[in-house]
Amino acid sequence: MRRDGSAAGEWVVFQAADAFRLFTGIDPDPDAERMFAHLAEVSVSDPEEGMRKSIATVSLSGPLTGKLPAAADAGFDGVEIFEADLLSSPPAPEEIRARAADLGLNIDLFQPFRDFEAVPSDILGRNLRRAEHKFAVMERLGADLLLVCSSVSPDTIADDGLAAEQLRLLAGRAAEHGIRVAYEALAWGRHVDDYRHAWRIVELADHPALGVCLDSFHILSRGSDPAGIEEIPAEKIFFLQLADAPYLSMDVLQWSRHYRCFPGQGAFDVAGLVGHVLRAGYRGPLSLEVFNDIFRQADAGRTARDAMRSLIALEESVSTRLGPEAAGLVPPPAPVVPTGFAFAELATPDTGRLSGLLTALGFARTGGHPTKPVELWEQDQARILLNTGDPDSPTGPALSAIGLETPDPAGSVKRAESLLAPVLPRRRGPREAPLDAIAAPDGTALFFCRTARPDHPSWTDDFTEVPSDPVPSAGITHIDHVALTQPWHYFDEASLFYRSVLGLRPDESLELADPYGLLRSRAVAGPDGAVRVALNVAYVGARPGAPQIPWQHVALGSRDIVATARRLRAAGDLLLPIPVNYYDDLEARHDLGAERHRTLRELGLLYDRDDHGEFLHLYTRTTGHVFFEIVQRVGDYRGYGAVNAPVRLAAQHTGSD
C-alpha cells in the first residue's frame, strides 16, 4: 500500500490481498503486519481533553516495557501497574517509574493485593508483612494507590467489624508511606462480593487513607443496581475500573478472566454506571481493566488505540445521558451516518476476469480515469471501480475500497479522526475536489463521498465518459451490502469501529458452520438499512494448512432476481452450484408451491424468510479473493440469509477440497 505524502492528488492503490491474507490469520506476512502498524500510526492524534483516561497493563499484550509506550501513544494519561507484569519485568521499579514519567504516564494504581482482610491474628501478621513489602515496591514505583480485592481465602471470616478493623490498620500503615488503599468487592469474593458491602466496611473502618474501588464488571456481572453508587461520598470513591463483557451464562470468575472487553464491545450498560459514578462526584480517571484471552495475544499498540476509542465513545454516551450534568466531559464531534454506498473498488491485476462477469451482471463500463488505470462500471445506482494500478497486485481481484455516501464528508472525517480511525492521504480529482478516506480494521479504505449532488464536488467528475455499446440492465439497482474479512484477533475492535466511527448499529453476533470450522459473523447497518456491512471472522485460529475461504464479497440488490439469474445462467458457468440436497430440504421446510420450488432449484437460488419478508439470493463463483452475491429483499426482510451460509460455504470449498 502506498500511503506516503506523495500520493496526494493521486489515486492510492491498496494491496487488499495482503491485508486479506494477513488478517485472516491464515497466511502470516510480517511485512503486512508492519504495514498495518504504520497505517494505524497515521491515525493517532491527541484527542481533546476530557476525563483522564487510564489502562491496566494486564489489558495489553507483551512485556511491561512495551505496554507503557503503547498506552502513551494511544493518548492514555495513566496506567494501572498489574503486579505480575512488574514481577516478570527485568527493569527495577525505579526504572519503570522513570520510563512512565518520560512517556507522560502517571502510575494511577498498583494492583492487586489479595486475601488480606478479616483473618485470625497470626495470619494478619503475615499479611501485614506482605503488605509492607508491597508498600516498599510502590514507593520505588511512585505509585500511591493500592487496590485491595475482597478476600477469597478460606481463612477469611464473615465479620464486617473485623474486616473494617484490619483494613483500618492496613490503611494506617499505608498512610505512613503516603499510600492510600482502595478496597474492591470481587464478584466472587468469599464474604464480600457486592460494592455496597465493600462500602459498608470502608465506612465502618473510617480511615482517610481507605476508600473503595468500583469495577463495572464486578458490579454489572452480578446484576447489582449501580444507582447505589450515588450514595457513596465522592472522596471515598478512590478509583473506577471499567470493563464490558458479553452476556455469558457461565462461572463469573472464568467470565471475568477470559471474556472481558472494552466498553461498547459487550452487553453491559457501562455508560449508565459511569453516569452514577460521576453524579456521585467522582472526578478521577476512567480506567480500563480488561482480562481477555485475545487481547493477550494481540498487538499492544493496536489494542491500546481500540481501548482509547472505547473510552472516547463512552465519554460521548455518558455525556448524552447526563446532559447538563456532564461537566468535565468532552464528547467527540457527532457522528455523520452514511446513507448509502457510492461504489465498491476492486484491485485486480487485469480487468479481463471481471469485465466479462460485470457485463453478464448488466454493468456497463461508463468511465475511465484520465491518468490512472481505473475504470468505472455502472448499473443504476450500483457502481464498481476496477483498479489495475497496483504494482504489487494480488494474485486475483480483491475488494480494496468502499465509497460511502455521506451528507457531510468533512464531518465524517472529523468524527473518524477524533475516534483514532486511521485517516488516509487524500485523493484529489482533476477539479481538486478532496476525497477523504479512512482505513477500516481489515485494511479496506472507506471513502466519504457525495455523489452527483449540487452542493458538493462529486468523485465521479474525475472520470471521463467512455463510449461503449449499451448494456441491457439485468435488474441490479444498488449495492445491498458488502461483507468484509476481519482479522480474528480484532473482531470486537471492528464492530466498535463501525459503531463509533460511522454510527452504524451492530446486529447480534452469529455463528456460521463452515465445513472446516465455525465462523463468527456480525452485521452493522445504518438505521434505514441503506448501508449494511457484514463482518466475518474465523471463530478460532485456523489450523495451519487448513482450507481457506473467500471472505470478501459485494452483494448487489436486484429488483428481479429471477431475471438476473436467467441472464447469468445464459452467459455461461458463472454461478456457484448449489447441491440438490438443499432443495429437497427447502421443500420440507417451506411449502412455496411446486412452480416456485422448481424455479429456485433450476436457477440455483437460495431462499430465506423472516417475520418481515422474504430473501432470495445467489452467488457468483469466486474470482481471486472476491465474489458477488445478488440479493432481492421482498417486503422488509432484515437479514442476510445466514441460514443458507453453511451451504454456500461448503459449495465454495467444493472443488478445492
Place this chain on the structure above:
Amino acid sequence: MRRDGSAAGEWVVFQAADAFRLFTGIDPDPDAERMFAHLAEVSVSDPEEGMRKSIATVSLSGPLTGKLPAAADAGFDGVEIFEADLLSSPPAPEEIRARAADLGLNIDLFQPFRDFEAVPSDILGRNLRRAEHKFAVMERLGADLLLVCSSVSPDTIADDGLAAEQLRLLAGRAAEHGIRVAYEALAWGRHVDDYRHAWRIVELADHPALGVCLDSFHILSRGSDPAGIEEIPAEKIFFLQLADAPYLSMDVLQWSRHYRCFPGQGAFDVAGLVGHVLRAGYRGPLSLEVFNDIFRQADAGRTARDAMRSLIALEESVSTRLGPEAAGLVPPPAPVVPTGFAFAELATPDTGRLSGLLTALGFARTGGHPTKPVELWEQDQARILLNTGDPDSPTGPALSAIGLETPDPAGSVKRAESLLAPVLPRRRGPREAPLDAIAAPDGTALFFCRTARPDHPSWTDDFTEVPSDPVPSAGITHIDHVALTQPWHYFDEASLFYRSVLGLRPDESLELADPYGLLRSRAVAGPDGAVRVALNVAYVGARPGAPQIPWQHVALGSRDIVATARRLRAAGDLLLPIPVNYYDDLEARHDLGAERHRTLRELGLLYDRDDHGEFLHLYTRTTGHVFFEIVQRVGDYRGYGAVNAPVRLAAQHTGSD
C-alpha cells in the same frame, strides 16, 4: 523423517524441529503435515472385534465425502449422518449410500429431526409433511433409524399424552417406510429434558417403531442418575450416543455445542453410563456424537483415530467395571506403565552448542555409536543422546525422542498398537536387539527400553565406550520430566494418548500466563512420579507473526541444586536470568530466612512449595528449540513450579522482544 522400510536395523533420525514448527501452529509447513498424516497411517490396524462402533459425521471436519473415508480408515463400523452435512454435499443420498457401502460403513442413524411433538393440529400437519420429506431422503440414503429430539419450540405443549399420541403417529408413518424413530431428551428441551421423561412418553406411545435414544451428554450434563437406564427394556433403547465434556459452569446449550469431547477427554463418567446401558441389555453401536469447535477445524482422519482410541479405551473401562457381566466387550491388552526415563534424544546439526552445556551440567560423553553419528552422554541415571545424523537438520537442537523404561517392551508396543498409536520402524542394535518406538501426538518418538537388565537386551549395548576425561558430577541423578509442545488442535488427543497408550494419569489442566497469551498445560505422570511429561499448548491460535516461545525442555533432577547452580554459574553465562522483582515478591510471599533468600537471588533459583514439600528449579538459556531445567524436589512436592511459569516465560521472551 526417514521412515521407510530401509531404516530397519538403523538409527532413525527425526526432524523434530519440523514437527515443532508445525504443531505449534506458528509456522505452517505442509510437508510436515503430510509427514504426520503418513506417520499416523502406519498405525491404523484392525482392532479386534468388540462392540460395534459408530461416529456422527458432525464430529469430523470437512465435507461429507471426506468424513466417510476418515471414519472407515479409523475402523468405524458405521456413521450417523448429520443432516446439515448431507444438505451441503453435492452427491445425492443414493451416492452417499453407495460410498458408505463401498467403505464398509453402515448408516446407523439420520439426525436430527427437531420440534415435532406435542403441538396443535395445524402445526402437526406441517410437521408430518416435513417428516415425510425426511423419510424419503432416508430411504434413498438407506438409513432406517431417525433421531427425534425433544422439542424446543414455543409451539410445543407440556402434555405427555399429546406428545405420545403424536410420536405414535410419526412412528406409524415411519414404519410404512421401514424406518424406526429414536426419541431423545435434549438437556434444554422445552418440556422434555430428562431421559426418564422421554422414556415415559415412549412407553405411553407404545409403538414398536418408537424407542429412545440415550445421549451421555444430555444425561450427565444435567447431573441425572444414569442408573435408571437399567429400567428401560433393551429393545426400547434404539440408540446410544456418547460424548464427554469438561465440567464447565455455563449455559448447557453452549456447553453442548462447543465443548463436547471424546470419552476420556472430559470429566464425565461415560464408562459408568455405558455400564448401565449394557446392563439394560443394549447391544447396538457405541456412537460418538461430539460438537467441538476445535474438532471442526482439525484433520478428519486424525480426529477419527482419536475418536476410535477413545472408544477402545472406553470399552476397556466398561469391561473392568462390569467384570463378568461384560460379555461382548473386547478390551485391548493391558497397559504396561513406564517406570522411568531411559534417555532423551536431541537432534542437532552439530554437537558443539550442546557438548559445552552438557559438560557444565556434569555430563560425560561415555559412548558413541559405531556406525551412526549418535553420542551417549551420562550422569548417574540421566542419559542424553546427541544425534547429528539428520540430513534435514533443524536450525538448532530439538528434542526428537524419549526412551521410556518399561518392564515389558513387547507388551508396551502391543498395547500401543491396539490403541492406534503410530508404531515406528524398529531400530535394531548390533546384537539385533529390537528397539520399538511409537510416535507421540507431537511427533516425538517414544522408545520402549529396558536398560541394563539381565532379562532383556539393552539399547546401551549399541554404543561403544568412549575414552574421556572424568567429569565431576554436578549432582544430577535422573530425568525428572520432559515438557513437550502439543499441536494446539490436538491437546485433548494428547492427554488421552498418554493416558490410554501408556497408562499415565493426567493432572488438572492449568492456564499459564505468557506475555503474549495464555497457555494450557497438563502433566501426565506414572503412579510413583517416575515418569512425568508436561504437555503444553498455546491456548488459542497465535497471532501471525507473534513471538514464539521455546516449548520443549528436559528437566533434570538434582540432589543438590545449589551446587549444580554454582557450577553452572562458574561455567559462564548459561542460565536464564530471572528478574530481581521476582525475588522481592518471593520475600513478600515466603519467609525463608535472609540467607536462603540471598542464595536463591544470587543463583537465580526459582522456588515453590505445596502441602507435601518444596521445589527449587532453574533454567538454562534456550539452544535452538530446547532448553534444560534443573529441579530439586524436597519432600514429596508433586507439581512443576507452575506458579513461576509466567516469570520464566517472560524471561525467555526478553531479548527477543
